[in-house]
Amino acid sequence: xxxxxxxxxxxxxxxxxxxxxxxxxxxxxxxxxxxxxxxxxxxxxxxxxxxxxxxxxxxxxxxxxxxxxxxxxxxxxxxxxxxxxxxxxxxxxxxxxxxxxxxxxxxxxxxx
Amino acid sequence: xxxxxxxxxxxxxxxxxxxxxxxxxxxxxxxxxxxxxxxxxxxxxxxxxxxxxxxxxxxxxxxxxxxxxxxxxxxxxxxxxxxxxxxxxxxxxxxxxxxxxxxxxxxxxxxx
Numbered sequence: 001x002x003x004x005x006x007x008x009x010x011x012x013x014x015x016x017x018x019x020x021x022x023x024x025x026x027x028x029x030x031x032x033x034x035x036x037x038x039x040x041x042x043x044x045x046x047x048x049x050x051x052x053x054x055x056x057x058x059x060x061x062x063x064x065x066x067x068x069x070x071x072x073x074x075x076x077x078x079x080x081x082x083x084x085x086x087x088x089x090x091x092x093x094x095x096x097x098x099x100x101x102x103x104x105x106x107x108x109x110x111x112x
Numbered sequence: 113x114x115x116x117x118x119x120x121x122x123x124x125x126x127x128x129x130x131x132x133x134x135x136x137x138x139x140x141x142x143x144x145x146x147x148x149x150x151x152x153x154x155x156x157x158x159x160x161x162x163x164x165x166x167x168x169x170x171x172x173x174x175x176x177x178x179x180x181x182x183x184x185x186x187x188x189x190x191x192x193x194x195x196x197x198x199x200x201x202x203x204x205x206x207x208x209x210x211x212x213x214x215x216x217x218x219x220x221x222x223x224x
Contacts, residue, residue, distance in 0.1 A: 090156070
C-alpha cells in the first residue's frame, strides 16, 4: 500500500532532550516536507526537500533540523526541544514539487 | 499563495450534495486551485485541483467560474464520513504545490 509513515505517533518528552521523528514514504517521491499544526494557526511548513541531499527552510524552521540522505526517508530532528514546539506534526510527500501532496498520519508531540 | 476566503462552517444533510464555496479573487492566470480536507486531526487528504475547466474525480467535482475568481467544491452525495475541515488553496506560481498554505478552511458537518 502506497503510504507515508511517521514514528512515533505520540511522544511526551522534556525540555532539552534531543528527539527524532521519522518519516518514510514508499512511493519513490522526490519531494518531501514537514508541517506543524497548531490551533488557530493552521498548518505551517517547517522544512522541505526537493530531492536527496537538497533541503530548504519553510516558514517556521527555527529549532528544527532535517536530513535527506536517501529518497524514502526525511527525519525531523529537534536538538533541544522546548515547550513551544508542542504541536501536531505532519510529513508529506509528492512525486515532484508541483504535484498534490500525500500526508502521513501525524505525530503529536508534547514537550514539558 | 493567493488569498482565499471560505465560510467558517457549513452543514449538509446526509445523502445530499455539499457545495463548498471559495473566493480567490486575486488568483493569477497560471495558478491552480487545490482542495484538501482534514478529518479530525488526521493528515490532510488531497481531493481535487483545477486551472480553469471544471474537474471531476471519484471523490468530488470542482466548478471554477469563468473569471476564475471563485470556485465550488461539490461532494455529490455527502456521507457522515465526509465531515471534515475543507481547505481551498491557491499555491503560488504554475501548479506549485511545494508550499501549501492552509488557512482556517470550512468545517463541514454532515448530519443524519
